[in-house]
Amino acid sequence: MVSFKHYINCIDAHTAGEPLRIVTSGFPPIPGQTILEKRAYVLKHYDHLRRMIMLEPRGHSGMYGCIIVPAVTADGDLGVLFTNNDGLSPMCGHGIIGLTTVLLETGMVIPVEGENIVKIDTPAGRVTAYADVKAGQVEHVRFRNVPCFVYKRDIVLNIDGIGDVLVDAAYGGGFYIYLDVKKVGLSISTENTERLVQVGMEIKNKAMAKLEFKHPSSGIAGLYGTILYETPQRDGHKIRTKNICIFADGQVDRSPTGTGTGGRIALHYKLGEMNKDDTLINLSIIDTAFEGRLIEETQVGDFEAVVTEVSGKAHIVGFNQLVLDPRDPLPHGFRIIGS
Secondary structure: OOOOOEEEEEEEEEEOOEEEEEEEEOOOOOOOOOHHHHHHHHHHHOHHHHHHHHOEOOOOOOOOEEEEEOOOOOOOOEEEEEEOOOOEEOOOHHHHHHHHHHHHHOOOOOOOOEEEEEEEEEOOEEEEEEEEEEOOEEEEEEEEOOOEEEEEEEEEEEEOOOEEEEEEEEEOOOEEEEEEHHHHOOOOOHHHHHHHHHHHHHHHHHHHHHOOOEOOOOOOEOEEEEEEEOOOEEEOOEEEEEEEEEEOOOEEOOOOOHHHHHHHHHHHHHOOOOOOOOEEEEEOOOOOEEEEEEEEEEEEOOEEEEEEEEEEOEEEEEEEEEEEOOOOOOOOOEOOOOO
């Protein structure tokens, strides 16, 4: 009988189509007084386990996940580290929605009828989730994000075969570059995915080479991804739009991107394209939806910021136990670029 090296228990879910593999047990203890310290420890000491959980043959290039850790604040319910194909994310909106759903529907957090509040410590700061429960099932989750703000406007990037393009940078729990997809002559559709990824990564890499991305207080730094969006269309107090997020190492978010939606609210509000009483209905590349709204204005360092609330729905898709056979020639998983 094989004596496996690791037994890692996971619950798989998806939020608006984007996977979330939640590690519930079997991961080694993660020291650190803050979530950022825990994040740094995992990157330094346990990245081989992150790869094993995320990449082939147990995962795939589009896999996303999280590791539950103890809360680091006095009133927190739990902490979380978010994993992707290239490392650890600073925050994740679809992950908050999926994690909250799983916690309540499996009884890890005992649900009550009506509104349930879950306070989650993330690397970007405190995020509070509100789940509507009926007959023990989560019908909907909305989360109040860390403050979002426009970081820099009208950055000029020269894109191969296209020329100079003006883009904006905003923060929604991570830093993103935003631009209307018509600036690169494309539309948001699955048929254009390969080209969108190519352009999105070129934009990300050139923006990182040109500009430093550093939050004024949280310790979050670096550019996380590129979000290309279709021109928002107003219908009364509803603003309808569609986007694709290319993040990490060419990973495509199947959901509309929760943190990215928060950043979009900050951007469109700054540009005068969204008002305080508007709702942003944001579709993904597969036409699943998140809704976002502005809660209040605030300040982050020298930046005018907004507190946003983004909502969506998640579903559990499986329960599994990942193991590592010590004889396995691919213990850390692998990734075929472009797959």
